[in-house]
Amino acid sequence: MSSPVNRNVTVVVGTIGKAHGLKGEVSLMVRTDIPEERLVRGAEFDVDGPEGVPARLTLTSTRTQQGRWYVKFGEIHNRTAAESLRGADLTLELDREEEFEEDPDAWYPEELKGLEVRTEDGRVLGTVTGLDHYPAQDLLIVRGADGRRVMLPFVEELVPEVDIDNGFVLANPPGGLFDPENALSERDGAEG
Incomplete structure (x- = not known):
């Protein structure tokens, strides 16, 4: 009996930029076509970042200003912690077949x-x-x-x-x- 094919794919939703302010907010370089669906309060992301950065972050707020996205995570409370995230990728594991029901030729x-x-x-x-x-x-x-x-x-x-x-x-x-x-x-x- 063969094992089932893993059709999950890990996607980068965004890359964390500079700290913004003193309370842990960061800018975000969005890497998804549907940020309004992916970047919602309570969403949890795996983090590909430097040592000492939490492996998973929970989104607590988002906002846009002049076309730029800014986000805040429950685990990050100050500018120093926010700066340690700079350059880290936020990733999600998604079911490929479910994501591409309407367009099976699509890809990440x-x-x-x-x-x-x-x-x-x-x-x-x-x-x-x-x-x-x-x-x-x-x-x-x-x-x-x-x-x-x-x-x-x-x-x-x-x-x-x-x-x-x-x-x-x-x-x-x-x-x-x-x-x-x-x-x-x-x-x-x-x-x-």
Whole structure:
């Protein structure tokens, strides 16, 4: 008898920014499309943060000001504790099938890690290591077949297909982006 497939996925809802005020409030870089549903009073988040930070935080209040989110947690009572959270990710474990009932082809950014990146003709370009968010567009971070770190703009014309179930991302990169002589990519963290 085989064990059931775990269809749960851990998603990053937000990344904690600077402390705001003296009573433990922090700014939050929102990483979810539905913050009004995820960031509700009483919601509990696992925290990927430095040592000494509680592993789980309970949201006690939220507010927005000039398009920015500010949150307060029950476990954090002062500015010093709030500053220790800076850079920590708030995560939730969700049931993938329940979340994507209406769109089974949808995916979470966390599910991209480890996917093979290939061209339409089957040439393997590398493996996805992450997704970086920028104001203009997101960048798919790929460890190239030759070990270089390549940043591929994550737009439909360059990345037309994401197939989580079959473990690949289809890419149509601009000419030269994955070529070894491209000086804008990195090899093992060093420029080159």
